Amino acid sequence: MKKLLFLLLLNYSLFADTLPNRITTTITSVDTNNVQVATSVPQGTSGIVIHSYGNKLSAITHLIVSTGDKQATIYPYQELGDTKLPNIKSSVEKGDKVIFGNFYSNLLLIAPNEESYRKATQKFKRNFIHPDIYAMDLILNGEHKISFDNLKAFAQKNQIGLVLITTKENIMVLDPISSKYLATLPPITTLNTTAISPFYARFEQISNGFFGTESNQKFLEYYQGIGQIQ
Structure with missing residues (x-):
């Protein structure tokens, strides 16, 4: 009975963490x-x-x-x-x-800190495009925050099939071409609760107000910013 319960829980876990496929x-x-x-x-x-x-x-x-x-x-x-x-x-x-899903093997991950990013990339065995490349694209195009439109443009230029967006409760799986969320996955648990930006290089051109500031590094600003993506 215990073995059966374990297998059921394992199957549920695998199902819950599965990304969309081709x-x-x-x-x-x-x-x-x-x-x-x-x-x-x-x-x-x-x-x-x-x-x-x-x-x-x-x-x-x-x-x-x-x-x-x-x-x-x-x-x-x-x-x-x-x-x-x-x-x-x-x-x-x-x-x-x-x-x-012709490019669903290529992912962009939006995560609140480097630890979350590292754990997610270890969990999902696909090709990850570093978010700092996306940040540079925002700067070059005069953008100041994440939007469905610039995610779509970046995805088309870089053959990205899925965007994983880490929220407070879960990970939202976005198809950037259709701008539709395809799935909701369990959150990545981390010990680090101090970072507030999905970009790890220092980009002054990216609005501090959107993800918080260095003097006020709270998850609240990050999650509020993620909630404003449209």
Whole structure:
């Protein structure tokens, strides 16, 4: 009985900590910008549509976002967010291949301190893009705080599939392309309760008021700032 209970608890723990994964499927019907796919996909999951031209030639033609169940919406695809590149004009067709979560192996983590960041990167075995790179991108673009828009732009440029945002109660899993939260995971427990910023280099251009100040290093400012992401 104890062994069975342990296995049930272990399975629950593994399930609770699981990040969204890649889903490969095909388009079964098309109605303008709305399509149906062969596999049920969680709402908010983004991906790409790949059209085959024959003779082993294929190309990404559209961005796709699941609206729940087997339904999805398609959008123009611009490689790496570079508007100077030409768009492929192919229409979406029945039988086109779809890869949802094509970059879900690449993550950006927003955490309140370096200890939380280290523990999370050890826990989730994926490729992490350091948040200081994101901070530099904010500065170069004249941004002063985290938003869904600049997360999406940064994700497109750096092939990031998921953003993990540490809140006071849990870790929110965001698809930055759809700006939809896909999952809620248990928080990372740490002993360090003094840091207040997800960026570890000193960036004066990033608003101190958004994450607190060095003279007032409280988690409250960090969590208030995270709660204002929109």
